[in-house]
Structures are given as C-alpha cells and as structure tokens.
Amino acid sequence: MLKLAPDAEQAQSLLATMRACNAAANRAAEVAYDQRILTFKGRDWVSILTLTGRILVPVAYQGRWLSASGTTMRGQADLVCRDGTLYLAVVIDVPEPPKDGEPDGWLGVDLGIVNLATDSTGQAHSGKAVRAVRYRNLMLRRRLQQKATKSAKRLLKKRRRAEARFARNTNHVISKHLVGKAQDTRSGIALEDLQGIRDRVTVTRAQRADLHSWGFHQLRAFITYKAAIAGVPVRLVDPRNTSRTCPACGHCAKRNRPHRDSFLCVACGFAGPADHIAAINIGRRAVSHAADDAA
Numbered sequence: 482m483l484k485l486a487p488d489a490e491q492a493q494s495l496l497a498t499m500r501a502c503n504a505a506a507n508r509a510a511e512v513a514y515d516q517r518i519l520t521f522k523g524r525d526w527v528s529i530l531t532l533t534g535r536i537l538v539p540v541a542y543q544g545r546w547l548s549a550s551g552t553t554m555r556g557q558a559d560l561v562c563r564d565g566t567l568y569l570a571v572v573i574d575v576p577e578p579p580k581d582g583e584p585d586g587w588l589g590v591d592l593g594i595v596n597l598a599t600d601s602t603g604q605a606h607s608g609k610a611v612r613a614v615r616y617r618n619l620m621l622r623r624r625l626q627q628k629a630t631k632s633a634k635r636l637l638k639k640r641r642r643a644e645a646r647f648a649r650n651t652n653h654v655i656s657k658h659l660v661g662k663a664q665d666t667r668s669g670i671a672l673e674d675l676q677g678i679r680d681r682v683t684v685t686r687a688q689r690a691d692l693h694s695w696g697f698h699q700l701r702a703f704i705t706y707k708a709a710i711a712g713v714p715v716r717l718v719d720p721r722n723t724s725r726t727c728p729a730c731g732h733c734a735k736r737n738r739p740h741r742d743s744f745l746c747v748a749c750g751f752a753g754p755a756d757h758i759a760a761i762n763i764g765r766r767a768v769s770h771a772a773d774d775a776a
C-alpha cells in the first residue's frame with residue numbers, strides 16, 4: 482500500500498472519481514486503475530486520470546520493499562480510501578530471493594480453527610476474536626432477516642464488511658508475525674499441503690466448512706506472499722498423520738489424540754496441545770523433504 486499525499490483539491494477530485502466509478506460498478510470503496518489511467522512518474526509521483534482531468538499526485542511511500550533494489554511496479558493499482566487517507570494498492574514484481582542453500586531451520590505452522598495458526602515453538606494465534614465477531618453478526622442476521630427492511634439490509638451489509646475487514650486484518654497480523662519470526666531465526670516456513678487437510682478426521686462438519694472458508698485460504702496466501710517478499714522459503718509438506726504422530730518416539734496412532742485439542746502418546750506418554758504437536762511434525766517434515774531434494 483502506497484500512501485498518497487494529494488493536496489486538498491486533488492483529494493477531492495480523486496474521491497469524486499472514486500464515487501462515480503463505484504456508482505457505476507457497484508463495488509466497494511476502491512477503484513481499479515490500469516496503465517491507461519494511472520502511470521508512475523518515477524517513484525515519487527503518480528499521474529492519475531480523474532473526472533476533472535489528469536493530476537500528478539505525490540506519493541508518500543510505505544512499502545519498504547518498494548525501495549529495495551530490483552522491485553518494479555506494474556502499472557496496475559487500486560485506489561483505496563481508508564479513514565480519509567488515500568492509498569494505492571499496487572502490484573509489484575519482486576525478484577526471486579537469492580537461494581543461498583538451506584535455511585537454518587524450519588518453522589512448522591499448523592493452521593486451524595480454535596487457533597488460526599500455531600507454530601512449532603508452541604506459539605498460538607487464537608481465532609477467538611474473529612469467531613466472536615462472526616457469531617455476533619450471525620445472531621444479528623437472524624434477528625434482522627425477519628424484518629427484511631431496507632435499513633436492516635444496509636446494516637447487515639455494513640456489518641459483513643466490517644467482519645471481513647477484521648478477519649483480513651487479523652490474518653495480516655498473524656502472517657506478518659510468522660514471517661518475521663522465520664526471518665529472525667533464518668528459518669523457512671513449513672505448511673501442510675492443502676489437499677491433505679480434508680483428510681483430517683478430527684474436525685467436525687461445522688469446522689470443515691470453516692477450513693474451506695476464504696479466511697483460512699487468505700491466511701495461507703498472506704503467509705506465502707509475505708514470505709516471498711521477505712525471501713523466506715516456504716515448503717509444503719505431506720499432512721498425513723501430522724496430528725497423530727508422536728514427535729518424541731515416532732509412534733503414530735489415532736489413539737494418540739484422546740480429544741480434538743490434545744495429544745497424548747499411548748506409547749511413551751509424551752503430551753501436548755494437538756496443534757503444537759502438528760506444527761512440530763510439519764516443521765520436521767520440511768527437513769526430511771530437504772534431504773529428498775538433495776538426494
């Protein structure tokens with residue numbers, strides 16, 4: 482996101498243009514620009530076509546990768562207004578980070594429902610706040626749907642957007658944290674290969690819907706792209722039995738999971754939260770995959 486620094490007049494014509502486009506396209510408060518109507522003049526200025534003609538707007542940079550060498554912006558951007566400030570969400574080309582061998586280690590990350598993400602050091606990011614917002618809106622929806630008035634619909638729409646924004650922001654915070662942590666420890670990030678998630682038998686039907694929800698995919702996508710920008714390798718591993726295998730003795734059994742959230746090895750007694758155990762196994766599998774690659 483690039484922060485724009487338009488003067489008052491420029492801001493007004495940008496907002497007017499935005500409003501006009503939205504009325505036509507019936508979209509959220511965003512305008513997609515392509516090369517014909519938006520061009521970058523160096524890195525400090527952007528020329529934007531508005532209803533009142535073309536204007537040259539100064540850019541206050543925010544994305545640190547943009548100043549990094551080798552990145553190039555594509556002439557494709559969304560104009561976004563947040564709390565009165567105008568931003569450009571730009572598409573950039575990031576050069577592939579140099580591959581100087583294996584990272585020092587792998588941070589295994591288990592994505593889930595109770596905890597949105599748990600890493601192999603045992604740090605968990607709870608999904609409680611997101612679920613609470615979702616639940617509140619669900620209840621509201623039930624109440625208002627009987628009314629079906631115009632104002633009720635408007636309120637629902639507003640709430641839905643706020644809910645999506647909140648979930649998105651949460652995913653941004655979590656992914657940023659995980660990638661930062663991997664970067665600090667010169668580690669790669671290991672994730673389960675998504676296909677296999679469906680084979681997990683420990684999730685209920687209701688949770689299954691959650692696993693296929695956009696929020697879950699969004700978090701993966703955020704981790705993947707933030708890692709790419711930061712030069713942190715991401716490796717997808719075979720997800721089979723990650724939550725049933727004992728990291729201490731290697732014993733793999735369904736009975737190692739007495740409850741959905743806990744792990745207790747029936748062979749050696751090793752115990753821990755199920756998602757932490759899964760994250761450890763995921764991280765380790767990335768190491769053995771590395772051995773496969775080398776062979």
Ligand SMILES: [Zn+2]
Pocket residue numbers: 727728729730731732746747748749750751
């Ligand atoms: Zn064991």
